[in-house]
Amino acid sequence: MEQSRYELNKELAQMLKGGVIMDVTTPEQAKIAEAAGACAVMALERIPADIRAAGGVSRMSDPKMIKGIQNAVSIPVMAKCRIGHFVEAQILEAIEIDYIDESEVLSPADDIYHIDKTKFKVPFVCGSRDLGEALRRINEGASMIRTKGEPGTGDIVQAVRHMRLMNAEIAKIVSMREDELFNEAKELQVPYDLVLYVHQHGRLPVVNFAAGGVATPADAALMMQLGAEGVFVGSGIFKSGNPEKRAAAIVKAVTNFEDKEMLAALSEDLGEAMVGINEQEIELLMAERGR
């Protein structure tokens, strides 16, 4: 992939900042999400909570279904492929998806290798639990990062853990002497240049969103206060009692994430939130997929 294409792909993620990316399964849901203020939608056949419930192998969505959503909205449309499944990614590129999520929510297709994302023109977002994982994905060509969290649970604890760990590791690298960065690159199994970038800039070289378990405006604002640049909401919206209202409230909470009075007003009367599952109660930790 040429360098200017990679820059443009990172810059599309910059345009999404301060926004909410919502999982949708139908054109109707996509329209609801767009009207509620989503800055992009993630098109998929089943939201993570249902994938979790159904079990079995979970794959890329039907391209026809994704195209239906592309035709329904004017905002960017993302879709998921399995970790390492570069042919699913080729298919998504062929239908001109705006962003591919190489996602642990689907069943991994390769238990060693992620996709060589430098071979693609379309941008990729990848999940990560810590800095090393984020920089490895960026080295493979990811132009946007998100926390893995624990998808489909409505439980924010893992996204918080991943974001805090990332922040702590970045702070550590910033505080290091330059001659210590070589060893840090070895420890993280990433190129020195990426570690140097983090040392000099105090941040990832790409946009970093929160994802996995966001169910309320307060969850979204929590992740923003912890340093997320935007939020993915998966099952949290269309598994709740009043998707339109909840979606719109989460969008406003991301813009005004530090205004506690506004957050209080936004949190009122949203109807039933999605039923959550605690991490101790689940058998499958999707965040463990891919390293």
Add this chain to the structure above:
Amino acid sequence: MRIAVSAVQGAFIEHEQMLSSLGVECFELRQRADLLRSFDGLVLPGGESTVQGKLLRELDMFDELHQQIRAGLPVLGTCAGLILLAEQLSNDPNVYFGTLPVTVRRNAYGRQLGSFYAEESFQGQGVVPMKFIRAPYIESVREGVEIMARVEGNIVAVRYHNQLGLSFHPELCSDTRIHQLFLSLVGQGSSSAA
């Protein structure tokens, strides 16, 4: 001189960094109370116009900004910001501020695969770098609108009195000339108002 940057969604930090590097004070507009501060110019950044237009309205900033732009507040709109300023969109029934007498086509270059980089001449500035990201372009302009730049025949930058509308993203390049042009409009505005 103080510039307000709409920060409801999108790439507003990039504009703030650019303005700060030019020694200009700026602040973010996230809610109604932020409009209580005085400012001499407004930046409407890139992002999603549907989100920004909705939030500016629902966070109760739209009418006040609309009134100020109509009264001559200098404004720089990039990409989504251009869409918010346009009087008409050819492929979308929405109109937001509608203060810039042009017709704009949203996502005119298609999806992300159509995003591109170009270097083209800009009225009075020479050749400038231009990044187009799921960008709109301007299909037609009404009387009094000055065309500032074209790329492959399509209009990508216009000026109408104190409004500067661009379909590309000067805030993503290190070249500061477009922001300096905007600041010169702001400088003229504040001196004539004084």
